[in-house]
Amino acid sequence: MASGRIRRVLVAGGGIGGLAAAVALQRKGFEPLVFERAESLRDGGAGLHVWTNGVIALDRLGLADEVLKTAPAQQTCHFSTWRGETLGAWPVGDFVERYGRPTIAVERSVLHGVLADALEGAPLRTGAQVTGFTQDQDGVTVRFADGQTERGTC
Numbered sequence: 001m002a003s004g005r006i007r008r009v010l011v012a013g014g015g016i017g018g019l020a021a022a023v024a025l026q027r028k029g030f031e032p033l034v035f036e037r038a039e040s041l042r043d044g045g046a047g048l049h050v051w052t053n054g055v056i057a058l059d060r061l062g063l064a065d066e067v068l069k070t071a072p073a074q075q076t077c078h079f080s081t082w083r084g085e086t087l088g089a090w091p092v093g094d095f096v097e098r099y100g101r102p103t104i105a106v107e108r109s110v111l112h113g114v115l116a117d118a119l120e121g122a123p124l125r126t127g128a129q130v131t132g133f134t135q136d137q138d139g140v141t142v143r144f145a146d147g148q149t150e151r152g153t154c
């Protein structure tokens with residue numbers, strides 16, 4: 001990479017992982033571009049447990065407090081079989097004292113929305129299905145279902 005050049009990072013998928021990666025990359029001075037195959041960002045979905053390590057990751061992005069506004073801290077997580085037999089129970093409420101952040105239950109759409117809102121500019125393209133990529137010395141060329149290509153740098 002030539003010194004001072006902004007690196008353009010291409011991210012396939014605008015789910016929670018892709019958006020979180022893009023926010024983190026922007027925070028570090030990269031230029032991410034997210035490609036989502038759906039025509040719009042999904043805003044549905046049910047509740048999601050984000051364990052303490054995930055909340056700490058959100059903290060690193062400066063987004064934990066925003067998410068915690070609507071996400072209750074969990075005291076115990078139970079894992080059961082479909083018959084209702086308990087497989088295990090974890091006292092996740094203790095994590096706050098041990099690690100400083102809770103394990104939470106959050107609506108997927110809320111988490112997704114907080115991440116999408118945190119992106120600066122318009123680094124997101126919907127209706128863009130990645131079908132493959134080719135890497136070379138200078139970067140990567142990503143191919144899309146409609147035949148177009150996009151170039152990322154390294």
Ligand SMILES: Cc1cc2nc3c(=O)[nH]c(=O)nc-3n(C[C@H](O)[C@H](O)[C@H](O)COP(=O)(O)OP(=O)(O)OC[C@H]3O[C@@H](n4cnc5c(N)ncnc54)[C@H](O)[C@@H]3O)c2cc1C
Binds near residue numbers: 012014
């Ligand atoms: C029923 C259920 C319950 C779950 N509960 C939890 C939970 O409580 N806690 C937890 O941490 N996790 C849970 N998970 C897992 C959860 O789905 C993942 O943690 C999270 O969604 C992963 O985010 P992701 O961005 O990697 O993937 P996804 O959310 O699946 O996002 C991937 C995105 O990439 C897009 N995409 C895929 N292929 C392409 C392509 N070729 N080109 C462009 N875009 C593409 C998709 O359209 C999608 O928007 C659960 C999963 C299920 C199914």
